[in-house]
Ligand SMILES: Nc1nc2c(ncn2[C@@H]2O[C@H](COP(=O)(O)OP(=O)(O)OP(=O)(O)O)[C@@H](O)[C@H]2O)c(=O)[nH]1
């Protein structure tokens with residue numbers, strides 16, 4: 344028997360209920376959000392990249408950012424089926440302060456957020472973490488290990504980012520599918536543990 348579809352963020356597929364969850368992938372400028380969603384998405388990701396021009400030189404801090412010629416101006420979007428019961432819709436939101444309105448619109452209905460962090464620029468994550476907390480969105484930290492990045496212990500990261508003991512912290516490489524998927528799974532497990 345094929346069940347009747349239900350409204351909202353859940354739908355029936357065959358006899359199984361398949362949950363579609365909206366997950367934000369957030370983080371400061373050039374932390375690897377677009378790369379992360381591009382690595383994981385099973386559909387061609389929607390990207391809104393624009394070339395960075397001279398006009399942005401004093402606005403977007405390119406210090407420590409190598410080879411970057413474009414930036415996201417609205418959002419990234421991708422989809423990842425974790426298993427036959429759960430599909431994640433990934434929304435990447437621009438990190439720069441001038442896009443706060445976009446970020447706020449995008450956060451509606453989000454079940455959780457993966458906060459990407461660059462280990463060389465930990466302090467730049469504070470503004471985004473403040474926003475996620477302000478909107479009460481549960482989150483996990485994914486440290487995007489750029490080549491040659493300093494390796495902090497988990498305890499150092501927790502202290503530097505002032506994290507709650509239950510907040511998951513995981514290391515990934517946004518270009519690597521396995522480690523990026525692991526970061527999302529750890530967020531999903533955390534979200535599930537909160538609803539039990
Ligand atoms: N070495 C290394 N480079 C990475 C990694 N993740 C992303 N990059 C590079 O870092 C740069 C920034 O990545 P993006 O994915 O554009 O970052 P973003 O967060 O979407 O940037 P904005 O949308 O401009 O805020 C790109 O040149 C990527 O190729 C990583 O894990 N390791």
Ligand SMILES: [Mg+2]
Nearest residue numbers: 376377414415
């Ligand atoms: Mg981007």
